[in-house]
Amino acid sequence: MSVSIESPRVKPAPRxxxxxEKWGWLYMRASGVLLVVLIFGHLFVNLYxxxxxxxxxxxFVAGKWASPFWQWYxxxxxxxxxxxGSNGMRTIINDYTTVPIGGTRLRRLFxxxxxxxxxxxxxTIVLLVxxxxxxxxxxxxxxxxxxxxxxxxxxxxS
Amino acid sequence: MxxxxxxxxxxxxxxxxxxxxxxxxxxxxxxxxGTVYRGGEGMWSWVLHRITGVAIYFFLLVHILDTALVxxxxxxxxxxxxxxxxxxxxxxxxxxxxxxxxxALNGIRIILIDFWSVGTRNQRLMFWIVIALWAVLMLGxxxxxxxxxxxxx
Numbered sequence: 001m002s003v004s005i006e007s008p009r010v011k012p013a014p015r016x017x018x019x020x021e022k023w024g025w026l027y028m029r030a031s032g033v034l035l036v037v038l039i040f041g042h043l044f045v046n047l048y049x050x051x052x053x054x055x056x057x058x059x060f061v062a063g064k065w066a067s068p069f070w071q072w073y074x075x076x077x078x079x080x081x082x083x084x085g086s087n088g089m090r091t092i093i094n095d096y097t098t099v100p101i102g103g104t105r106l107r108r109l110f111x112x113x114x115x116x117x118x119x120x121x122x123x124t125i126v127l128l129v130x131x132x133x134x135x136x137x138x139x140x141x142x143x144x145x146x147x148x149x150x151x152x153x154x155x156x157x158s
Numbered sequence: 159m160x161x162x163x164x165x166x167x168x169x170x171x172x173x174x175x176x177x178x179x180x181x182x183x184x185x186x187x188x189x190x191x192g193t194v195y196r197g198g199e200g201m202w203s204w205v206l207h208r209i210t211g212v213a214i215y216f217f218l219l220v221h222i223l224d225t226a227l228v229x230x231x232x233x234x235x236x237x238x239x240x241x242x243x244x245x246x247x248x249x250x251x252x253x254x255x256x257x258x259x260x261x262a263l264n265g266i267r268i269i270l271i272d273f274w275s276v277g278t279r280n281q282r283l284m285f286w287i288v289i290a291l292w293a294v295l296m297l298g299x300x301x302x303x304x305x306x307x308x309x310x311x
Contacts, residue, residue, distance in 0.1 A: 029272065032265045039258060048299065052306030053251060056239050058232035061225070078222065085215040092212065127222045134226045142232065149232035 024087055031080045038077050062140035062151040071135050078131040086124040093117055199285040207264050210257035217254055248307030252300060259295045263288040 046060075047053055064070040097113040108114060141154035150157055227235040241247060267284045271277040277284070 029269050032262075032269065036262045036266065039262065043255060043258070047251065047255070048302065052303055053248065054243055054306050056242065058228060058235045058239075061228050061235070065228075081218055082222070085211070085218055088211050089215055092208070123219065127219065130226055131222050134229045138228060145232045149236060 024090075028084060028087060031084045034076070035080055035084060038073070038080065041073075042077060058149050059151040062138075063153075065135065065138050066140045066151070066153065071138075075132065075135050078135070079128060082124060082128060082131075086120055089120055090117070093120065199282045203264055203267070203285050203288070206260055207268070210261040213257050214254070214261060243307065245307055248303070251307075252303060255299055255303070256292075256296055259292050259299075260288070263291050263295075 045064075046056065065074070093113065093116045097111075097116060099113050100108045100111040109118070141150055141156060143156075145156075147154070147156045224235075224238050227238055242251065264285075267281070267288050270284060271281050
């Protein structure tokens with residue numbers, strides 16, 4: 001049996017559809033640049049300035065999220081960082097697992113490749129929704145909470 | 159279609175194989191065993207980028223969940239965030255900042271390799287610039303953070 005090999009200088013036919021791998025690659029670089037700025041800002045304000053980690057408590061978070069600036073800052077941080085991280089984990093799953101071929105669709109789902117990817121996509125969606133809801137439904141002065149745990153601007157403290 | 163040998167570029171003139179320089183000036187020259195890809199700044203930056211990336215990812219999952227406790231109650235959030243202030247977690251935060259600092263700086267190096275015309279040629283130099291900037295960053299952060307963690311009230 002003879003095997004014919006295509007000439008390597010033949011231009012491959014252009015692929016149809018969106019090149020998701022390319023956009024994923026570009027997303028890592030674009031979000032990476034933004035994350036360098038946003039995360040260094042986040043670490044400076046929460047872990048370096050003032051009393052650092054020892055100043056963190058409910059009142060600290062409530063003081064920040066009383067302002068729409070920090071709400072949108074943390075919203076951008078949540079979406080950019082979690083999708084950046086998940087896309088990185090997707091690359092790692094692709095590196096260390098093989099894609100199953102053949103078998104039924106259900107059988108293919110119960111292979112390491114698709115088990116990891118299902119967990120990855122599921123946890124990412126759950127955390128994006130949870131985090132977004134927490135940021136924008138947050139109440140800095142919840143009623144019934146001990147007054148000394150609340151930020152100073154709450155009516156319960158005066 | 160079959161390939162003729164004339165379709166291929168002429169082989170480069172045989173040169174004497176030189177050992178790849180992977181070590182500093184105080185050790186003997188080395189050659190890689192097995193594959194020429196192994197070793198060097200390129201490989202180690204890739205390894206460190208992957209390890210720090212995975213570590214940061216799993217911290218991020220936990221961090222989103224612990225922050226979500228502000229929506230449960232001030233007591234619940236304070237109880238969990240206070241565990242971040244004990245000495246063991248304080249050292250963990252130092253490691254976290256070290257991982258983020260490297261991943262961020264090496265990420266900029268990767269972008270420069272991809273988009274800067276002479277980035278690939280300078281990747282080795284840029285790796286050591288990343289290490290130097292990372293060391294400066296940690297020298298600025300570590301003493302202050304350790305004082306916040308171990309300095310009592």
